[in-house]
Amino acid sequence: MALNLLELVTAGISRENTGKMAALLGEETATVTGSLGAVAASILSGLMNKASATGGAQEIVSRIAAGEFKGDLLNNFGSLLAGGRQTETLLKTGGELVSFLFGSKSADLGKVIASSTGLAKGSSSSLLGMMAPFVMAVLGKQVTSDNLDSEGLTSLLNSQKSAVQRAAPAGLPGVLGLLSLSQLGGAPPTVPIGIPGNIASFAKGLWPFLLGIAALAMLMKTCGQPPVKETPPPAAAVAPDTTAAASDTSTAAPDSAAVAADSLGAFGEYELPNGVKLNIPEFGIERKLIAFIEDATKPADKETWFSFDRLVFDTGKATLKPESQEQIGNINEILKAFSAVSLKFGGYTDNVGDPQANLRLSKDRAEAVMTEIVKLGIDKARLDAEGYGAEHPVADNATEEGRQKNRRVDCRVTKK
Incomplete structure (x- = not known):
């Protein structure tokens, strides 16, 4: 059976720990339980998107290799939800990770998750901060056990696309700067070797324009089609x-x-x-x-x-x-x-x-x-x-x- 990181994440968070998160957030346990899949899928989408960028996969591998996201966090996750300094540290680490993956769109992600799950906006952002280190630790455990390099990490993440698409909240593509989640793991066309640097730079700058043309073509194609x-x-x-x-x-x-x-x-x-x-x-x-x-x-x-x-x-x-x-x-x-x-x-x-x-x-x-x-x-x-x-x-x-x-x-x- 193919490895499913999303299932590993959601199954790895015990009912007791879900209750602790709910208590910290001031939300119903059932609401938090129902939100875990969307939150985990969002974080995995961010990792996939980051890994597809130049040098992004190596940055993720380096963070894992630094020892912050490994099995110890998974084993001690409950103690990090007990409140006080440990929880503050978890939220700080998670916030930094969310910022690493989503940049200035982090706040927008919180709104998208709130819209999809029924969580308050503040709760959705905090839950992201709690969950991001856990998701990274699940990924880190797999990277470490399989001794994956940046290429292996990218391959592993891209194999999760179908599961992530099914669980991701509506509005996530816009947060990631994508037309749709089907583009996860993809990359803009590369300029062939040997083309002068000034032409390569021009081609790279032209890519967003070409995306816009493609989107316009898709919109024009729908004209005259049945409303379905x-x-x-x-x-x-x-x-x-x-x-x-x-x-x-x-x-x-x-x-x-x-x-x-x-x-x-x-x-x-x-x-x-x-x-x-x-x-x-x-x-x-x-x-x-x-x-x-x-x-x-x-x-x-x-x-x-x-x-x-x-x-x-x-x-x-x-x-x-x-x-x-x-x-x-x-x-x-x-x-x-x-x-x-x-x-x-x-x-x-x-x-x-x-x-x-x-x-x-x-x-x-x-x-x-x-x-x-x-x-x-x-x-x-x-x-x-x-x-x-x-x-x-x-x-x-x-x-x-x-x-x-x-x-x-x-x-x-x-x-x-």
Whole structure:
């Protein structure tokens, strides 16, 4: 059986140690348990991405060889979670490691994990700090036992791609600067030997431009295709701290609750318990909602919201555009398959315009989504909707990108 580092990490953390982490974070043990896979996958993705960069694999091997990340940490992990100076040292080491892997995007990673897992943003960053040394120690143990050099390390990490892609949180590609996680372990085209240095430098500088051209070509290719493969432009998959979202009255950009296509991953068939098959993206709201519903350790609560990622409204209105119907239909099918589940939809706007108008618009949009699902046959008694206006922004309203992220519709499970 092929080695699975992700399984080694999650299986290696005992229930007792998970409880200790939960106590330190002030979170429910079940929430932390359900977050371990996403956190570990994120760290492994960072290691894979780092190893693919020039000299990156050797840097990782050097850190392991220095003796900081080996079996001793695995054996003593519980004592490092007892609080006090040892825990402070663990968090400091973990923070440095996260910074080594993700640089200035470390804070963004914390938000992405919070969005995916239901953890508070501060908790997700702290859990990253606790988990990063453990993940590195699991990797270090394997590197040491197999006497792997930088090439062997890279090969080992790249063999984990499939497992990591399945467990990684939505939005991770953007943190890593990738179009999708399928690029993990890859490298930009190399300049052939013998090309003069000035041409090589030009080619290296041209690579980001070529990536942009490729992404534009992919977007153009989707035009005219059935909506099953289509995702409208904008924002990132970051959920609000406590509430949900919609759109405002500004006219500078389309009003949507869509995320970048690269954040959604590949579309694929998913069969619901009642036999209905959906064509849904690997990191879209549908899969996250289904996973939450099926996870017996995660009760319905008021904090766990899931952002719609393919809804588009007419600007300044609560009228859903036709391309939104695919995702509306998917949520309808999920509710039919899980007949005990009830949902609440929440609308959210940016802070542009009149606050009362924004509040009304956010409420109207949440209700518009609910109404469309009722039309498809779901009992209205199972649904609720509320508008929150410009409360609880998830991004900076000073930028258009931030305002676009703050305009969306979310839902949460109120009964399961």
